[in-house]
Amino acid sequence: MSDKSLLIVAGDGIGPEVMDEVRHVIEWMDKRRSVKFTIDDALIGGACYDVHGVAITDETIDKAKSAGAVLLGAVGGPKWAKVDYDKRPEAGLLRIRKDLELFANLRPAICFDALTDASSLKPEFVSGLDIMIVRELTGGVYFGEPRGITDLPNGERRGVNTQVYDTHEIIRVARVAFELAEKRDGKVTSCEKSNVMESGLLWREEVEKLHVEEYAHIEFEHMLADACAMQLVREPKQFDVVVTDNLFGDILSDEASMLTGSLGMLPSAALGAEDSDGRRCALYEPVHGSAPDIAGQELANPIAAIMSFAMALRYSFDMGEDADLIERAVAQVLAGGLRTSDIMQPGKARVSTGVMGDAILRELDNLAA
Numbered sequence: 146m147s148d149k150s151l152l153i154v155a156g157d158g159i160g161p162e163v164m165d166e167v168r169h170v171i172e173w174m175d176k177r178r179s180v181k182f183t184i185d186d187a188l189i190g191g192a193c194y195d196v197h198g199v200a201i202t203d204e205t206i207d208k209a210k211s212a213g214a215v216l217l218g219a220v221g222g223p224k225w226a227k228v229d230y231d232k233r234p235e236a237g238l239l240r241i242r243k244d245l246e247l248f249a250n251l252r253p254a255i256c257f258d259a260l261t262d263a264s265s266l267k268p269e270f271v272s273g274l275d276i277m278i279v280r281e282l283t284g285g286v287y288f289g290e291p292r293g294i295t296d297l298p299n300g301e302r303r304g305v306n307t308q309v310y311d312t313h314e315i316i317r318v319a320r321v322a323f324e325l326a327e328k329r330d331g332k333v334t335s336c337e338k339s340n341v342m343e344s345g346l347l348w349r350e351e352v353e354k355l356h357v358e359e360y361a362h363i364e365f366e367h368m369l370a371d372a373c374a375m376q377l378v379r380e381p382k383q384f385d386v387v388v389t390d391n392l393f394g395d396i397l398s399d400e401a402s403m404l405t406g407s408l409g410m411l412p413s414a415a416l417g418a419e420d421s422d423g424r425r426c427a428l429y430e431p432v433h434g435s436a437p438d439i440a441g442q443e444l445a446n447p448i449a450a451i452m453s454f455a456m457a458l459r460y461s462f463d464m465g466e467d468a469d470l471i472e473r474a475v476a477q478v479l480a481g482g483l484r485t486s487d488i489m490q491p492g493k494a495r496v497s498t499g500v501m502g503d504a505i506l507r508e509l510d511n512l513a514a
C-alpha cells in the first residue's frame with residue numbers, strides 16, 4: 146500500500162477524547178504491525194470557528210482531499226448554537242462531505258454478543274444483528290436549493306428546504322449498496338417516500354431499474370421510510386443492507402444504532418468514487434456526535450471511534466485483517482465485562498474512556514501474540 150497518511154480532525158465535545166484513544170491504536174499498529182501511518186491534525190467545527198471564524202478552512206479541505214483517509218471525531222455544541230448556519234460547526238462537516246464528494250455513507254449496526262442485554266429490545270430480536278445502512282450523503286434536502294428563511298408580506302416568515310435528487314446520485318449510491326450486499330447476505334432494502342414525494346418516486350424507479358439491469362441476483366425490496374422505521378424495531382434481523390437518502394438515512398441510522406445498545410458503538414465510513422488508480426477520498430467518524438453534556442469527563446465510549454478507524458483500515462488501506470483484529474479485540478473487552486457509562490449493565494465494571502481504550506490495546510497485544 147502506498148499512501149498511509151491520515152488527517153485527524155478531532156473537532157468538538159467528546160471528539161478529541163475519543164480520538165486520543167484512536168491515536169493509541171494507530172501507534173499500536175505502527176509498533177506491532179509494521180505499517181507506518183503519518184498523522185496530520187487540523188481543526189473542524191466549533192474548534193475551527195473559534196480560531197478562524199469558519200467551521201473548516203480551505204487549507205484543511207485540501208489536506209483532506211490528499212490524505213489517505215480522514216478521521217473525524219465530532220462537531221457541534223451549545224456554545225455555537227447562535228452562529229449562522231453557514232459557519233456553524235455542522236457546516237464544517239457538511240462541507241468536507243460535499244467537497245470530497247463522499248456520497249456513500251456506510252453505517253453498520255452490529256450487535257456484539259456481550260451487549261444483547263444492553264439493547265432496549267429483547268435479546269432474541271437483536272442477538273447476531275448485523276445491518277448495513279447505506280446513506281446518501283451529498284445530496285437531498287441537506288444541500289438542495291432553494292433554501293432559507295424569508296419574510297412574507299403578511300408579516301409571517303417562511304422556511305424552505307428542497308429535496309432534490311438527480312439520476313446519477315441515486316444510481317451511484319444504490320450501486321454501493323448492491324455491491325456490499327454481494328459480499329454480505331445478498332439482500333437490499335431501498336427506502337423512500339414515493340407515496341408522497343416525486344424525489345422518492347424517482348429514487349424508487351432508478352434503484353429498481355439498476356436492480357433489474359445489473360443486480361437481479363440480489364434479493365431486493367422497496368420499503369417506505371416510515372415503515373422501515375417501524376420494521377427496524379419490530380423485526381430488525383429481516384434487514385441486510387438498507388439504502389436510503391440523506392435525511393432518512395440520518396434518522397434510520399440513529400434508530401438502528403440503538404438496537405446495538407448505544408449510539409457510542411456505531412462507526413461510519415463516508416466514501417467517494419474510486420479514481421482510475423483505485424484511490425478514493427474517505428472520511429471515518431463515529432456516529433455519536435459531540436455529546437457536550439459528557440465532554441471532558443472521561444465518560445465517552447471510544448469504541449465507535451476505534452471501530453471507525455477499523456473501517457478506515459478495511460475500506461481505505463486494504464488492511465481487512467487488521468480491521469478484523471480490532472473488532473475482535475473490542476468484542477473480547479466487552480465479553481470481559483468492561484463498560485463505559487453508556488453501555489453499563491448490572492454486574493459489569495464501569496470504566497472511563499481511557500481505561501476502555503487501554504483494555505482494547507491490551508487485548509490487541511493478546512490477539513497478536
Ligand code: IPM
Pocket residue numbers: 220221235238395432434
Ligand atoms: C450525522 C449527524 C450530522 C447529520 C449533523 C451533525 C450535521 O447527525 O452525521 O448523522 O445530520 O448528518
Ligand code: MG
Pocket residue numbers: 395396399
Ligand atoms: Mg445524525
